[in-house]
Amino acid sequence: MELIRLHDVTKTYSLGEVTVPVLKGVSLEVGRGDLVALMGASGSGKSTLMNILGCLDRPTSGEYWLDGQEISQASGDERALIRNRKIGFVFQSFNLLARMSALDNVIMPLAYTNAVLSNREARALGRAMLERVGLGERMGHQPSQLSGGQQQRVAIARALINSPQIVFADEPTGNLDSKTSKEILRMFQDLSEQDGITVVLVTHDPEVAHSARRVIRISDGLIAEGIYDDQVAKPDPAAA
Numbered sequence: 001m002e003l004i005r006l007h008d009v010t011k012t013y014s015l016g017e018v019t020v021p022v023l024k025g026v027s028l029e030v031g032r033g034d035l036v037a038l039m040g041a042s043g044s045g046k047s048t049l050m051n052i053l054g055c056l057d058r059p060t061s062g063e064y065w066l067d068g069q070e071i072s073q074a075s076g077d078e079r080a081l082i083r084n085r086k087i088g089f090v091f092q093s094f095n096l097l098a099r100m101s102a103l104d105n106v107i108m109p110l111a112y113t114n115a116v117l118s119n120r121e122a123r124a125l126g127r128a129m130l131e132r133v134g135l136g137e138r139m140g141h142q143p144s145q146l147s148g149g150q151q152q153r154v155a156i157a158r159a160l161i162n163s164p165q166i167v168f169a170d171e172p173t174g175n176l177d178s179k180t181s182k183e184i185l186r187m188f189q190d191l192s193e194q195d196g197i198t199v200v201l202v203t204h205d206p207e208v209a210h211s212a213r214r215v216i217r218i219s220d221g222l223i224a225e226g227i228y229d230d231q232v233a234k235p236d237p238a239a240a
Contacts, residue, residue, distance in 0.1 A: 002065075003166060003198050004030040004053060009062030009072070011048050022048045023059070024221040030200065032165070035192035037201045037212035045221040047170070050202045054087055054168045055079040067165060084113045088159030092171035094151045096143040096158075103139040106130060106158045113162055129157035133187065149180035156187060166198040167191065173208055185211040 011023040022045050030036055040046035051057040052064065055071065058079065064072040067086060071079070096105045107126035110117060117125070130139050133153040143151050152172065159167050169188060173181035189211060191197045201208055209215050217224040 001032050002029045003032045003034075003067055004028070005063075005065040006053075007063040007065075009049075009052065009059045009064060011045075011052065011057070012060045022221055023052075025062070026218070026221070026223055028216060028223055030198060032198055033192055033196040035189060035199045035201075035211075035213045037203055037209035037215045038218065039203055039206075039209045039215055040218040041204055044218045046202055046204075046218050049218060050168055050170060050200070053200065054089065055083045080112075084109070084162060086165045088162065088164035088167040090152070090155050090159050090167060090169040090172050092174040094143070094148075094155045094175075096151055096154060098143055101140050101142060102130060102135060102146065102154045102157075103127065105143070105154055106161055109158060109161050125161065126157070129160055130154070132160075133157045147180075148176050149183065152176060152180075152184055153187075156184075160191075160197075164197065166200065168200050168202065170202045171204075171208075172201065173205070181207070 006026055006028050009023055009026045010021065013020045013022060026045075026049060038046050038050065048057070052059050055066075055074070056079070058064075058074065059072050062072060063070055066082065069082075071082060074082070097108070100108070103123060103126045106129055107122045110122045110125075127136070127139060130136060133156055135150060135153050135157070138146060138150060143154070146154065167188075172188070173184055176184060185208065188199045188201065192199050192213075201212055203209055
């Protein structure tokens with residue numbers, strides 16, 4: 001079943017008297033539990049598309065259905081509520097708060113939800129998330145005391161703290177070495193395969209795209225090509 005459906009979505013920015021079309025009529029579907037790579041070069045429109053899919057922005061025209069709800073013209077407050085309830089984000093730069101521990105970084109999103117959790121319950125949930133990503137011994141460490149891969153694991157734990165239906169990962173391995181990148185991508189595969197979480201990897205890197213079950217290519221604001229399942233070259237498990 002589909003979780004995301006876009007129909008003829010456009011996005012145009014106004015720069016003074018000049019209008020700049022970025023998305024020019026995008027239609028696509030993403031199923032529940034799918035692992036998708038949204039791939040495109042710089043300037044292709046993939047970041048704008050991710051912002052719309054992640055409810056960080058809204059389209060100029062067209063329809064966006066998320067979990068059965070049409071949200072293309074939702075207000076800023078309505079989109080914030082949807083993000084808090086249904087969406088997690090992982091970024092290339094990790095976006096961790098430098099003076100907070102790994103645990104405090106992970107539980108921070110709970111402060112913006114309607115979840116009625118005591119501080120003790122929130123910290124217990126945060127510890128469970130960090131243990132899940134293999135950082136049970138690093139909960140009290142600040143980001144500066146963690147490697148790049150460990151920081152990205154903290155960011156993944158933070159993205160999962162609200163039990164999202166979908167996780168967007170924007171160039172999630174861009175600051176990592178090849179070995180750590182494979183470990184992080186394996187985590188995203190597990191989230192999709194074992195937990196049924198929809199994962200969208202936003203990338204320009206073919207190696208990252210190859211870890212997905214499906215690749216959606218965007219070029220000049222349009223979907224250029226869709227590759228499904230066995231058409232995607234899979235990485236060699238022995239190399240992981």
